[in-house]
Amino acid sequence: MKDVCGALLAVTLWVSVASFRHHYRNNSELNTLLNDMETSHSHLARVYSIGKSVKETDLKVIQLSGPNVSIGTPHVKLVGNIHGNEPLGRELLLRLADYLISGYESGDDEAMAILDKMYVHILPTMNPDGFAEALEGECVNGPGRRNANEKDLNRDFPSHKYPSDTMDPVQPETAAIMEWMYKYPFVMSAAIHGGALVANYPYDVAKTKGSRAPEDHKTEDNDMFRAMAFNYAEEHGHMADSKECPDSNDQHKFDRGTTNGAAWYSFTGSMGDYNYDYHGCLELTLELSCCKYPGDHELEKHWNDNKKALLSFLKYSQQGVKGVIYNGTDEPVSKAAVSIYGRKQVHYSTENGEYWILLLPGKYWLEVEKFEKKIFRKITVPDSPFDNPLILNLDLATAAAEDYPQPSDFEPEQDNTGDFLMVGVDRKDAQEYEEIHEAMVNERKNMNEDERYDDETLPYPGDSRAADTYRLNSFICIICSIFSLLFCK
Known part of the structure; x- marks a missing residue:
């Protein structure tokens, strides 16, 4: 019986790996895959939309958690594809979702511990419109960085330090993130980018207004940010060994694969600064590939480089x-x-x-x-x-x-x-500050109410062969898992 049980576990894990094909999915295929994950594993996965892009593409999130989570369970979010021409995060986060689901179903201790102790919210793409214009293999620039209104979404968030620099109405994608953060009390977050290999932590905004000189601009939680960044770099395949990308003109030397944002280069309106200043959410900006849009033949390597680091990052939600x-x-x-x-x-x-x-x-x-x-x-x-x-x-x-x-x-x-x-403000003033910001979000937002979508509400054809394969393999995983639970002790 022991040999049979071991074989069943091996089959379950093999089917999971085999069912996930590493390639860049278009926006329709991406949302179809999320729906299939929810349908096949509704006790672990819930799919919902936080709004729409300029071109009306749903910004869909998959929330993962064990069936018995309770009051006091922290919420963590992972966001990919903020810049449309930096899509590695899309596929890494989809693979992470698949890995956690299949691991939980097969009884993997680490996957079960993670999903039993937190809610993991994954937004694979924040900028689907930009992605639709981007070109695979463009490593430096290329089209698609901005959204359909030609706005850089990582320069679009309100700045607490220099509010006059970010007074324009925010983009629909930005408003969706802001509203999302009021609906869920996220304690930590990661935003995945490309074009460098470094774990970046706030602040991104310059310490001195108008200054272009690189200068450390530390948050109050600098010790925690640095620990999270160093941990990611050390757990990554080789981030901690890299000073800069080989073809980079950047003269900044990273500290074991980490950097303070403003010490690298400063700008106003970053999502990481907004997370921290307005919600107390600690977000790392993870630059995970020297090439902004690496070829799909490199996706497996990038997953292997980042798998351990992503899992280790999630565990920080229990720290404190x-x-x-x-x-x-x-x-x-x-x-x-x-x-x-x-x-x-x-x-x-x-x-x-x-x-x-x-x-x-x-x-x-x-x-x-x-x-x-x-x-x-x-x-x-x-x-x-x-x-x-x-x-x-x-x-x-x-x-x-x-x-x-x-x-x-x-x-x-x-x-x-x-x-x-x-x-320098008391708690009463602080709460008024929060209420003012919430009113600003409500005034600026341009999105639908958050709701859980059924398959028929999203008429995306997707890749039917991939969807059918995913459903079949999920069924095999479930059967193997049930047999293991009943007979394998």
């Missing part, structure tokens, strides 16, 4: 502290201000009372404020948070305020100075 805030009985408290003492970034609890703050291992003071009550808790973030995350639930009705933190409670930290969100 998380919990649920209550107000007597079991009633959750929403919009409670949660922060780390000494840092100005404010996080707000969800309607379910949930909160998450990403932190490196160490000692901190957690500060929670609501109903004119402020409490502090000493916390120690463990060294192995993925297997043993720090969970701190608080009942505001019964919690007593601990002693106010003193400077002697903290060891000297590295210099993380810079211009941070909500510096």
Whole structure:
């Protein structure tokens, strides 16, 4: 029986790999594949749209999670193809979705642990209109970088530091991302680009307005950003060994495959800066290929280079502290201000009372404020948070305020100075700031309401042979998995 069980697992994994063909799918094929994943694995996958592009192509997301996730589970997002002529992210993220689904079905420990501990939201393409114009093999420039309105989507987001530089109405694709972030409390994110090989972290905007000189512009969470970036580069096949791409004229020397955005080159309106300043979401910009649009014969190699790094990145969602805030009985408290003492970034609890703050291992003071009550808790973030995350639930009705933190409670930290969100404002002003921004999103957005689409609402023919093959192989995987669960112990 042991030999039979081993053979079944091998068949399941082989079928999964064989069912995924590495090639660039057009927009119709991409959405058809997402629908097929949902249909074949509805207990793990949900497909929804966050809006439409300028040319009315649905911006579809596949959300992955185990069937038994509960309150307090963090949300992570992965975004590909922000620039239409940088499509590697499309195929890497589709392969990642397929890998996690098939791994969960076959009982792979890592895939099951990831999907049982988080919601993974994957947007394979943010710029489908640009992709439709791009040309495979164009490594440096080429058409399709911008959207159909000739706007660079990674220069289109509101800037907290220089708001006057980003006052134009945002593009539909940008508005869709902004609205998406108000619907889901993402704790971390990755945006996949091409044209370099580096893990880039905020800020991208210049520290000094008008300056073109490369200069570090650190966020308040610079330590966490650097740890995430270094980890990705080290887990990647060779990112940490690369200083720059061979044919690059860039004289900037990356630090073991990582860089601060503004230290490389600065610009205003990046998606990464927006994620952090307006939502407290930590986003890395991952430049994953020296060629912007590598040939499809290179896709398997890029997957092998990035597979381990992508899986390791997702595990950072458990790093730090998380919990649920209550107000007597079991009633959750929403919009409670949660922060780390000494840092100005404010996080707000969800309607379910949930909160998450990403932190490196160490000692901190957690500060929670609501109903004119402020409490502090000493916390120690463990060294192995993925297997043993720090969970701190608080009942505001019964919690007593601990002693106010003193400077002697903290060891000297590295210099993380810079211009941070909500510096010098109290919690009431911070919440008003959030409400003003939310009103701006509602005014600017140009998108449909978020909904779950059925297959018949998306009349994309796609590649019927690939779809049929995917369904057949999914069926084989399910049968093998059921047999394994029943008879293989």
